[in-house]
Amino acid sequence: MKTHDLNFCNRPKLKIPDILVYGSNDITFSPYGDYWRQIKSIAVIHLLNNTRVQSFRQMREKEVASTLDLIEKNSGSLVDLSELLFWLTNNIVCKAALGRSYRGLKLEGLLERFVQVLGAVSLGTYIPWLSWVDRLSGLDEKAHKVAKEFDDFLEGVVAEHVDKRRHGKNGEDDQDLVDILLDVQRENTSGFTFHRNTVKALILDVFAAGTDTTFASLVWSISELLRHPKVMKKLQQEVTKIAQGRPMIQEKDLDNMQYLKAIIKETLRLYPPIPLLIPHESTQDVKILGFDIPSGTQTVVNAWAIGRDPTVWEDPEEFRPERFLNSSIDYKGLHFELLPFGGGRRGCPGISFATIIFELALANVIYKFDLGLPDGVKDKDLDMREKSGVVTLHKKSPLLVVATPHFH
Template sequence: MFEGSDHIEKGYLASEVLEADTVKAVILDMIVGGTDTTSTSLVWSISELLRHPRVMKKLQQEVSEIGQGRPMILEKDLEKMRYLKATIKETLRLYPPLPLLIPRESTQDVKLMGYDIPIGTQTIVNAWAIGRDPTLWEEPEEFWPERFLNSSTDYKGLHFELLPFGSGRRGCPGIQFAIAIYELALANVIYKFDLALPNGVKDKDLDMSETISSITLHRKSPLLVMTTSRF
């Protein structure tokens, strides 16, 4: 039995049974939501690294220096990887997993930039457009992780120019889990393998077209990569 708060304003608590199927559905939703967005972001990072060999080389140097020949990069190593974190921030800027954040509803009448927004209006934040806004970013269409090396801008909801996880009480609750998995996966892929495009495809010819699957931003075409072990 679980206590709900639907009738708390009436002075009592309503008890409801949470069925096993409901629990399973919620858990499935959390797993699918968490893995789909993280894996998609990882693919976008690898895509941009293949298009920018200079960035790939710099990131590979960083993970190699910290890994020191060990079998794999560990979670404790991640805090030392400034360029890895900058690369991930740049990926999330250009390719937010949810380009249109989960809809909100205004709780009061607001006048914003000359527009009257009445209470109860559904609002949708375009994180994709914000991340590419030329008034906020220098050369916004360029993949340039260095822009974050000496910047305090982060994706945790305090800087509204970078909102891949949203902000405030309705921000993504899985941000810490997602970023830890994302950083660890990308660091180990770059650490263990040399990556290249197959069939003589040139880096600048890689198709970077986007498509929306459900609410997640995916590549329109699958990413095909040749891997060579570095050890």
């Protein structure tokens, strides 16, 4: 990702992503080249640039306020925070990318199955003559079924936007990602072929990656705060001091919250959203650390192991946000001891989009509520097991808490 970034910025041809994401025609899985450069620049310029991310500020604050109201309505009783944080993240991503929220258990289940199938081991990808195993195990059928359901959903979203435009119902001010992609498709002068499937592949990227990884990270951070009451208390003191009695934390407050940022870095160190980053592939023969790596070699970066490396981190298994307070280390891909979003050319382009949701939601939940575990569950007894067989690192059991309003 540093010295040999150009040699390793390709993606291997993977069967399951090919089925799920329109022949790997998205940003994440498409091979390195002109097509990838074009679609990445479209996403970065039109959706993920700072101005665009800031334009959704009011919408994000409104969605967080709605979630806080829901928690408050259930104060004193058991709340499934995993469920609430999923819908918070999903609503923000949907409104930014698709123009409105799409609620329903069907969508939550579909996203869960998408992530499960994406993380499944496909023998046929690595040993072609064992492709029959994937057919026999039902993996191929599952992948095609999820792909069809997602395509039906996305086709409906695109058709809705096309219809709205036909009747002149959307202005410049309320443009979402789908509107922008349809504009780019219509005004395409670069000679770059922009098919309907390209539009859907890009929406799927933003929608699936944006929702799944952000909500998983939020659950991990609050789980660790419940296990470390002193850290939670220190964060509550920071957010209370900065809020100065206002009803909620606003985005303009976040820059001043150094302890909040340290907690987020520590969460991403211990629980990188995608522990084994999306595989890279070498494009030419190269020598690394004395090893000869031939062209076409698939390379997996273990971000989880890097974040827990005892030669780099003191007490690597301990949740200790203080380690980041006087440290310049960041997670944006330039410091290679912390790579939750990858780095180099194939680093995640949506970092600022995701982290602002993370910061705003975490700051407000801790500002507004005292969180506790259900009766009989002690801090250190909280189940921190990870869900296996998925590409994103999820907590195995839902995070159930008792939330009581915190009076300032």
